[in-house]
Amino acid sequence: MDPLSRELQTFLVRMGYEGIDHTTEHMMEHLVALLNPDEEEALVHYYGLFGEERIALDDIAKDRSEEPETTLAAIDKSIRKIAVTPEWQMIKTKLNENK
Helix, strand or coil: CCHHHHHHHHHHHHHHHHCCCHHHHHHHHHHHCCCCHHHHHHHHHHHCCCCCCCCCHHHHHHHCCCCHHHHHHHHHHHHHHHHCCHHHHHHHHHHHHCC
């Protein structure tokens, strides 16, 4: 995983476990909505975002009728898709300003 994607992945893990402020969560909802619905659903459930239940990779893969490795590759690809967007760069800048 490249550095941009890894940075976003780290944030998604933290967001899923610790939560984030309402404004940032709202911005992240818009960011994730850039994905197609299947990609968005897998990402949201894998990380447990926006109050959704965290679902095991095997269960997500079963729902998608694919192998877990294929599902994980799709999730990683989704992260890369949004990690390179100007929207994520804007969110990241705001996060760094609030530190």
